Amino acid sequence: MKINAPFVEKILCAFIREELHKFGFSKGIVGLSGGLDSSVCAALAAKALGKKNVLGMILPYKDTFGKDVEDARALARKLGIRTRLLDISPMVDAYFSRYPTDDRVRIGNKMARERMSILYDHSVLEKALILGTSNKTELLIGYGTIHGDMACAINPLGDLYKSQVRALGAHLRLPARILKKTPTAGLWPGQTDEDEIGLDYSEIDAILYELVDERRPRKEVIASGFKKEAVEKIEARIVSSEFKRKMPPIAKISPRTVGHDFLYSYDRNR
Amino acid sequence: MKVALAQISPHLGDLRKNLDLHLETIEKVRRRKAHLVIFPELSLTGYTLMDLVPEAALDPARHPAFQKLVAASRTIDIVLGFVEERGKGLFYNSAAYLSGGRIIHVHRKAFLPTGGMFEEAKFFAAGKNFRTFATSFGKAGLMVCRDFLSYGAGYLLFAGGADLIIVISAAPGRGMTAGDAFATSRMWELMGEAVSFFSTAFVVYCNRVGFEDGKAFAGGSFIFDPSGRRLVKAPEAEEDLVLADLRIEDIRSARKRWTFMRDDRPEVILHSLQRIVGNHED
Incomplete structure (x- = not known):
């Protein structure tokens, strides 16, 4: 369970750099929540790509998480990366005014997908790839929104458990506030993963x-x-x-089918 | 004898780029007076080929790109990895030894890892032989990656009188340790140390680096001398070009001290194997 943080840093930075370069990109985008995972991801990206090549997108819903926005901004300042802040409430509210609900999971999922939609648009706008921040714990217990925060071009953190991400964050000298923060999906105020x-x-x-x-x-x-x-x-x-x-199952009809026996590597011919 | 280990990161499915990478590296080590340069497993094609295998496959005797490398071997011996097509439609994960403008030997990977993250037997035919062959440095034998983790295969090269055991590899790193290396890197070195010592032969291991689909190839190429001493070790997961001087006379010194090769009894091994194979049941 214990990691050698400097070695993991070296592998993950090489991964980010090589994967982006293979696909002809030099810039990365990280959705910054002010929490641990996205902060570690942004710090790795800044080391791997250079701080000028990382854009931190801060995408709050109104001012529900004011402190987190402040933490995200402070982290970006410390790393020297660019940020862009956009309030997602007009888009989210527009949808729920048509289909009103007080189901917090539906609202939270919608927010996660709204953020994904903005990140992907910025991927084209900025000619940059999205770096995912789902850790191994979340991936295994399914604690994430499919096509929401789980969506990304590459994921440097997906083979590190939450506690390993924290150890890596400490090695990267992230602010103590972020290292000590109670993990939350940020779907509603007061929500914590552990609760x-x-x-x-x-x-x-x-x-x-x-x-x-x-x-x-x-x-x-x-x-x-x-x-x-x-x-x-x-x-x-x-x-x-x-x-x-997983990718969704495809009904097999033909002799050679995407997802079954049309077998190529993600990185082929790169 | 000066040996160069090219710890490179091949381009997946791009023969032209990889040929250039080979020729540049060969030129570089030739200038540094190397006699033998070793490239990793599937160095001409990249590793995670899957359905690209038939497209990447070539007949080494005819393929123009391969012939450029054969021509380059007039002034330096070369070991490299490629997909070999034999007959029509049989594809092997092969290693070739090139020297004096000729293909001296081709070894076809016999142990194809299939299970967990590996799927080689889905795409490759398995080789059936481990043979030693003469080079200007002595008898050599080739293995590809997982072959080396079979101590039976190592024994066959030893029984064939190998002075130089060359292993080319595309081994991904797995597992954490307290040190600056993947846990699996220890496994390769453990075998390198044991095989070199008990075969009283040089063991030269060249592993690739770079990423394919998130797998980090671990590098950490090394050479052990015939007394089981590590001569060089390349860094973990970083491109590198390592040169080392191998003293051929060290083979003789090791065999004077430890008479494993003189005392070997392949007929006993064969007899016992025949009995085991004859009696074997599922």
Whole structure:
């Protein structure tokens, strides 16, 4: 579970630089929430591409998360990267005035997808690729909005658990406020990941590490001292979120089908 | 004897760019007086080819790009990796030894990793032989990546009297350690140390770097001498060009001290293998 942060930094910076350059890009975009993951991603991008080549997009809904906007701005100043701030409330409100709801998940998902839509438009506008910020914990338990915050061109953080991202953030000397911040998806004020999931990250990460990296059966993980309900809950989340980690299935008709046996690498001929 | 390890990052599916990369590197090490230059596995094509395999495949005796490399071997010996087409439609993950303007030897990867992140047997035919061959530096043997992790394969080159065991690789790094390397890098070095010592032969391992679909190829190329001492080690996951002087007389010194090669009894191994193979059940 422990990482050698300088080595991981070296690998991830090389990954960002090489993947962008292969596709003919020199610039990257990171959606900055003021939280840990996007801050680590932006710091890596600034090192990999040069600070002038990173754009931090700050996309709040009205002033619901004023403190986070301030943290995102402070981080961008510290890294020396450009930022652009855009309030997404006119677009989100326009939609919900037509289909009103107080379902916080629907509203939160809509916001995440609104941000995705703006990031992708800026990808063309800025001739830059979007760097994803979903970590391994979120990807495995499905704690993200499909086609929302999970959408990106490349994802440097997807094989690091939340606690490993935090260790990398400390190595990158991110501001203490960001390192200590309670993780939140930012779907509504006062929301925290841990409250919503019902477990704390250190526990989630430790269980995921046993189940996924060590590939231990559930019974063994429970026998080694983890709470039965916690292990079962996490395993159920992994299974139920499989669809978020895959391309949608395509009905196979022909001898050679996209997603089945039309097999090429993402990086082919690059 | 001066050996150069070209720890390069090939372009996936771009033969022309890779040919240029090879020719430039060859020129560079020729100027530095190297006698032998080694490129990684599938250095002419990149690794994650999948359905590009048939397009990337070539007949080394005829293909113009390959012939340029054969011509370049008039002044320096070259080991490289490529997709070889044999007959019509059989594709191998192959390594070639070029010298004196000729193809001296081709080894076809016999152990095709398939499982987890690897899918080679879906796309390649498996080679069937491990043979040593004569070079101006002594007897050499070739292996491709996963071949080297079979100690049976290492034994075959030893039994064939190899002085120089050359391994070309496209090994992705996996797993964390406290050090500046992937956990899997230790595995390759462990085998390098053991095989060089117990074969009293040089082991030369050239691994690639760069990324394909998020996989980081780990680099960390190395050479062990016939007494199991590490002579050089390239950095992890960074392009590099490493040159090392190999003293051929070290093979003799090692074999005077440790008589593993003299004492080898391939007939006992063969006899036992025949019994095992004859009796084997699912």
